[in-house]
Amino acid sequence: MEPLSQTSIVAVQDSSQVAVARRAATEFAKIAGLDEQRISAVNIVVVELANNLLQHAGGGNLYLRYLEPVGALEIASVDHGKGMHNIERCLEDGFSTASTPGLGLGAVRRFALRFSGYSLPGRSTVIAARLAERKAAPDFSVISTAIQGETLSGDGWSVSEDGRAFLVVDGLGHGMFAADAAKAAISIFQKYQNSSPQVILEMAHAALRSTRGAAAAVARVNPGTSTLDFAGIGNISCVLMGPERSQSLVSHNGTLGHQMRRVQQFQYPCQPSDLLLMQSDGLTTQSRLGIPPSLLLQSPSVVAPLLFSEQVRGRDDATILVTRLA
Template sequence: MASIPEGLLDGGVWFRVEAAATASAVRRAAERLATELGLPERKIGDLSIVAAEAAGNLVKHADQGVLLVRPVRAAGQAGVELVAVDSGPGMADLARSVGDGHSTVGTLGIGLGAIVRQAGWCDLHSVPGKGTVLAAQVWPADPPEPTWAAGLTRPLTGEPVSGDAFAVREVDGRRQILMCDGLGHGGLAAAAATEAVRVFYETPAGDPSALVEALHRRLNHTRGAALAVAELDGKAGLVRYAGLGNIAGTVLGPDGGRRGMVSLPGIAGHQRRQIRQYDYPLEPGAVVVMHSDGVVDRWNPADYPGLLTHAPVVIAATALRDAGVRRDDAGVIVARLP
């Protein structure tokens, strides 16, 4: 059985960054979170630089720039992650843009270089005309190994909380992920999704179908949810998948192939005809993507050269930016075996 990581249900805070005042608010929020997590003063100083430069770049260069500040936990320590997302203009030469001295607005051009130096870990992907995604983490000590799975959620415009949630666990050698969409929006949907995450972590190791069955039984006191569980088994070369309701699951092959995974009709906690598990081939280098119906399947990874080689959080943020709909909660989780 996996324990619930402390603070896992804290999805962080999204900021729309369009003015210098908002950039300052991002920096203060990051510093406040770092203080709460107990990061040493020197690391808080590093984080302050990363936050200021990431938010400042959105103000100076970006279209529709947003930035997420959230805690991350791994290997017994807690850090702060920033995910900056924009819709243009993008960068054709990332290596040159990251180098100090390159600027498109007459500034000193040290922003991206400062982020790379001060962050414990960062990843960046950009496509001209589509935009840029930057993920950066600051940890109290040496950064842990990059995670094999990561997700993002965003609430419906005007709602303070999202009814979508995700979870990642590795128990008894099994790597499993959950994507959940609480029925409706707002607090009751969020409560259903939160309960699904708790049950996912508290249920002993088992196949995805057994986990979905447990989730269905345990969510009967909530308004219910669409949800799916995937298990990535590199040794067998398989993804094992089971789902109820409108959760989309896809295996993206390294050669550009795309294979959808089947979720059966139903609402976990309230109605189901059957729960069935399906197995799909998992090639080395393949990526598994799961998302709620707040994200549509219209985006094509082929339009983002090199994207599938980047960190799962960068892939998830790109999908959320270009395929997320504003009239619904939206959530994406991405996994790739190391």
């Protein structure tokens, strides 16, 4: 995958790493095409989030990602400290920081086009800010990273131009050759994005024969009928989640480009409030602490980094795509 489609995760454990985070965010913002005024806003947001992590959580991680289909630059802080019992109180100027010029999380909210905060005291806290956006739909977020030591991830993802179809792909292994397989699958998805998930995977199977091969899953939302069409080959875990239900979506064994008996497409009922979670096997299939009902009401910009932080295995490329169905 191209670096811009991957997530940059910056550990913030001491004050020297605040400058590291700021430089990483500035570079990300420039690559994403932001102007000087918005780059300045990105710098302020990163510094405030980083200092908040140090002062109130003893450290944590910053997640920087660019969501090309909607032209969005997102920054999220994640920690596993004591948490916030009253997020609104923490957003008051001067409350969440003692010394930074931006006056804490209140400044982050002012600079953000979209702002979300969520805390499970004693477990995880996420603050997410979207600082640029070309269009608002679909409502989705992605965390996608390479295994430590690799520059390119063998995982990949894509979203159709109409915002109704989603792909997550995991090239076999990791590194450059796995990334080549993922890019080939993404190319097919983008070329045939208006086709059914079954057709897309059948076309990808033929296109990936010269590569290492990949696991992949495609979901397409049918808003007029409140249904979702789905097909998957290999170990991409996909789940539809609502306030009162959790529906695992069925994939078949195989490897695109190498060994696949057939593609079978399934249709599932869904509601506009449902979340669709699609993730590679670089993450565990479920949170060891469970998913609280309150999390399902949050923005995908919060859900994706929180679940990623709790479920990442750390020994493979890892991707999670979260979208609110519409």
